């Protein structure tokens with residue numbers, strides 16, 4: 117589609133309604149398509165226009181968003197079609213943490229998940245195998261999520277723990293039970309050999325960040341985050357240069373960029389996409405053509421998981437964003453509050469449709485939880 121056609125379509129959408137943005141049919145069978153984002157230069161075409169009703173919000177941002185959401189329809193607006201496509205399939209749910217289950221906040225130690233969100237994830241995990249995959253250390257992630265009926269993958273998937281038996285759905289009474297206590301939990305930690313170097317790098321990064329106001333280092337066990345959300349703009353370049361200079365002595369590590377964070381990671385071929393595949397495999401969902409992974413995430417590292425779902429040809433890759441973004445996701449949700457609504461809806465949908473099916477049928481043979489506490 118040409119830019120002017122996209123602009124016209126976006127303007128039509130803008131004029132008609134802002135509450136019902138998506139007008140296209142959802143993509144359920146994912147087709148490989150590298151033309152995955154609208155041309156964001158639309159924003160520059162209209163950058164001087166402003167919406168009369170909301171003077172501070174440029175029309176260009178609404179236009180660009182409306183145009184983008186045509187390509188990445190709202191998962192809430194597309195819910196019925198998505199669930200129609202999921203009927204008879206075994207859906208496996210993957211959730212990112214920061215920016216998806218919890219809102220982005222200044223202090224990484226205070227990125228708490230609301231009780232409502234926790235209840236929604238617990239409910240989802242009663243009906244679907246559910247994993248949370250995060251850049252955080254697995255321990256910190258579990259501390260935030262506090263659920264015993266989900267799988268945890270920390271350090272961008274470099275730290276996965278699978279209990280020996282499939283997880284039981286829980287009714288909330290024992291949701292803080294620590295799965296680590298079981299002796300035979302399976303740990304998958306492909307970057308274990310890097311731990312000593314990671315601790316060395318951590319010490320060096322702490323030294324350099326001490327001199328830059330607002331910067332701080334977070335130890336995520338198999339990777340390190342250097343946060344700069346509270347760093348003055350004029351200090352950022354110095355911080356990045358210093359982090360890069362530390363890494364010059366550690367050629368087995370590289371830097372990636374997230375939301376106001378620099379992430380130091382060991383250079384192994386392992387990311388959230390691999391973690392998704394590993395979890396599907398280990399949980400016994402690898403070879404079935406009726407397995408439908410659903411992944412919700414907001415950041416660049418989640419793109420690896422979106423790509424894997426695309427290459428599988430079946431699944432729901434959903435990005436959390438309220439602004440247009442270059443992404444491999446097919447669907448969108450604007451923010452964690454929409455994620456909450458979506459999770460409650462999938463749980464309710466499965467509850468209604470499972471009354472005539474046993475949980476064994478839903479989870480698959482051998483994966484059936486033995487009882488509901």
Ligand SMILES: O=P(O)(O)OC[C@H]1O[C@H](O[C@H]2O[C@H](CO)[C@@H](O)[C@H](O)[C@H]2O)[C@H](O)[C@@H](O)[C@@H]1O
Nearest residue numbers: 213214220221222224227250251341375376377
């Ligand atoms: O994979 P995720 O669960 O999305 O983790 C990615 C990073 O998330 C955290 O940082 C981000 O959220 C913070 C709290 O809202 C925010 O202050 C920070 O600016 C964001 O980048 C986490 O602290 C990082 O260690 C994760 O790598």
